Structures are given as C-alpha cells and as structure tokens.
Amino acid sequence: MSNLLLLAPPASGKGTQAEKLEKKYGIKQISTGNLLRKASKNNDDLGRKITDTLKSGKLVDDEVVISLLREELLKLGNQPFLLDGFPRTINQAEELELLLKEIGTSLDYVFLLEVPKEVLEKRIINRRICSDCGKVYNIADSNNLNSCTTCGGLLITRSDDTVDAYQVRYMAYLNSTYPLIEYYDKKKLLYRIDAARSVEEVFESISTILNRGDEK
Numbered sequence: 001m002s003n004l005l006l007l008a009p010p011a012s013g014k015g016t017q018a019e020k021l022e023k024k025y026g027i028k029q030i031s032t033g034n035l036l037r038k039a040s041k042n043n044d045d046l047g048r049k050i051t052d053t054l055k056s057g058k059l060v061d062d063e064v065v066i067s068l069l070r071e072e073l074l075k076l077g078n079q080p081f082l083l084d085g086f087p088r089t090i091n092q093a094e095e096l097e098l099l100l101k102e103i104g105t106s107l108d109y110v111f112l113l114e115v116p117k118e119v120l121e122k123r124i125i126n127r128r129i130c131s132d133c134g135k136v137y138n139i140a141d142s143n144n145l146n147s148c149t150t151c152g153g154l155l156i157t158r159s160d161d162t163v164d165a166y167q168v169r170y171m172a173y174l175n176s177t178y179p180l181i182e183y184y185d186k187k188k189l190l191y192r193i194d195a196a197r198s199v200e201e202v203f204e205s206i207s208t209i210l211n212r213g214d215e216k
C-alpha cells in the first residue's frame, strides 16, 4: 500500500478524510497537529513553548516538528502512513524527502483538498475536537453532542479555532503552503480534489484514485 500526504487549508476536513483512509486501507495517520497538541500537555519548557505557539496560530519550529515526526515514523517500521499537516513549507518538504530516504521509503500520492474560504469559515465555527483522542466533530451535524463517540472524552473548542486565529492560520497556509502545490505537481505526485462536497463524496474521489493504483 502507498504512503500519502493530504495538503489542505485548516478546517478543510483533512483530519476526517485521514481517519477514513486509515480505517479502509490500514494506513497509519500521522497528524503533526495532534503530535504537537499531545506534546504541549507536557509540563516542561518545550511543552509550554508549544502551547504558546499553538494558541497564536503560528507554525511551530521545524526542528521540534521534525523530531516528533521522525520518532513517529520510526515507530511504524514498514507500515504505510498518511501525513496530515506536514509539510507546510518547502523547507519541511525537503526535510521530509531526506527523512524518508533515510528510512528507506517515499511519498506515493499528494492529495490537494480544495475548499473556498467562505465554506472553511463556516466549518471552523462548528468544529469541536475530543480532548483525549483528538477526533474531530462538526456540531452542525451532531446536535447536543458533548462527548466523543469513540473514547467518551470531552468535546472542546480548540484554542486556535477562533475567527482571529483562523485568519492567521489561513494566511500562513496561503503564504507558506501554497508553493507546495507547485513543488509536488512538478514531482507528478499531486491530485486535486474538490473538498467542498460531502465527506463521503470526497472520500470516494480519493478512493477511486487509490484503487486505480496508478502511482505516478
């Protein structure tokens, strides 16, 4: 099976698609956002520094994110993986290539989830996550839900899911991540997906490409 990357603005549904892909194809999801939120709970200097950066909506230092990612990839051994939230910059993409080469693997598909900004802003207001396992919910779809249907954890609003922090994250996406589209297009790994559609429709489009098995 293949190694994937989901490239998408915040609140585009990448976490939800990643979870479905993991269930159907057994590909292990690695979300750098989740790794960082977990590390931010550590009661040490690094944990506190990560907490502050997450609250601001800015990017965490490459060195910190790459070290967490390396640890996670090494744990996987030969199991295929799906990257969610990494890389976000060209520098991270280049570092990723080196890291994967060192581990003896590579990326097979990069899926670009495309969603208009107005749709994203609506989604951010309704987004909640499980404080224990990180599962994402849209409360517009699930009325009165306040605990996680998977682990029972409390559903909370992420500290960076405010309209102001969202603007910062969206601009960070446009400025830093957008060049990745060209980077992966040149490598003939990029597939564009219309992700303003329903979760199931988006998932079907991705599955169809994967099932064709035409790795570029």
Ligand code: AMP
Pocket (backbone or CB within 6 Å): 010, 032, 033, 034, 036, 053, 054, 057, 058, 059, 060, 061, 062, 065, 084, 085, 086, 087, 088, 092, 160, 169
């Ligand atoms: P996400 O859950 O992917 O939306 O990420 C939430 C926050 O974690 C981001 O706003 C950043 O502060 C941080 N973060 C996640 N992935 C990265 C990354 N690849 N590089 C730097 N910071 C990251």
